Amino acid sequence: AAGQKSMTSFFAKK
């Protein structure tokens, strides 16, 4: 199965 990471795992919170 293929998963998808959350956007917050790619871009840091400001």
Next chain:
Amino acid sequence: MFEAKISQGSVLKKLVEALKELVTEGNIDVSPSGMSLQAMDSSHVCLVSLVLRDDGFDHFRCDRNMPMGIHFANFSKILKCAGNDDAITLKAEDNADQLTLMFESSNQDRISDFDLKLMSIESEHLGIPDQDYSAEIKMPASEYQRIVRDLTSIGDTVLISATKEGIKFSTSGDVGTANVTLRHNTTSEKQEEHTIIDLKEPVALTFALRYLKNFSNATALAPQVKLSLTKDLPIVVEYQVGELGNIRFYLAPKIDD
């Protein structure tokens, strides 16, 4: 106070139509340099970033930075009351709980105003670095729309691979498989018909088609769309909104467990 006038009100209508299926609500941040929005979909796998610069408006005044919490389906309901050729003025007092929208017909014989209730929305901003991508592809926005629409009828996910041969979109499903390859092509006299592939290194990533199809709701905003790809990073699907700014959609790639 905040006040912004755009003579081509249809742009605002198209922007909200492009967003509203993806994000239910979000803060439009206004500042002296313009308007911006960063919002994620409910599952947080995609993000939309909108930037509209102050100098792209016919008139722009913002005395104080403030977030305007918008429910996009409601914003859309009000914008649907504007004619396509209307000028639209947005107005809000500092810390207001409503946004006033004024629509003026092109010959100024009809003026209407609506107030949209604003919401208090807790939102977090993500820092999105400027970076070089392995592949950047510009293509007609209508071509992108056609590919994602066609492939959505065949499969759920698409493998996008960029090589020196071109950019290939592949999917498979119960009915069978589909592959669409676009080659670098600048033969047309019309620049908006060009396909430009800027490849630094080959890259292949898999994405959920329903989101890519959703992004194509922005097709009416621009003649061209730009896709940016790098291994293990979200794809960026970007539409330039004339001189006003841009709307960018980010989608996380599918990862094999």
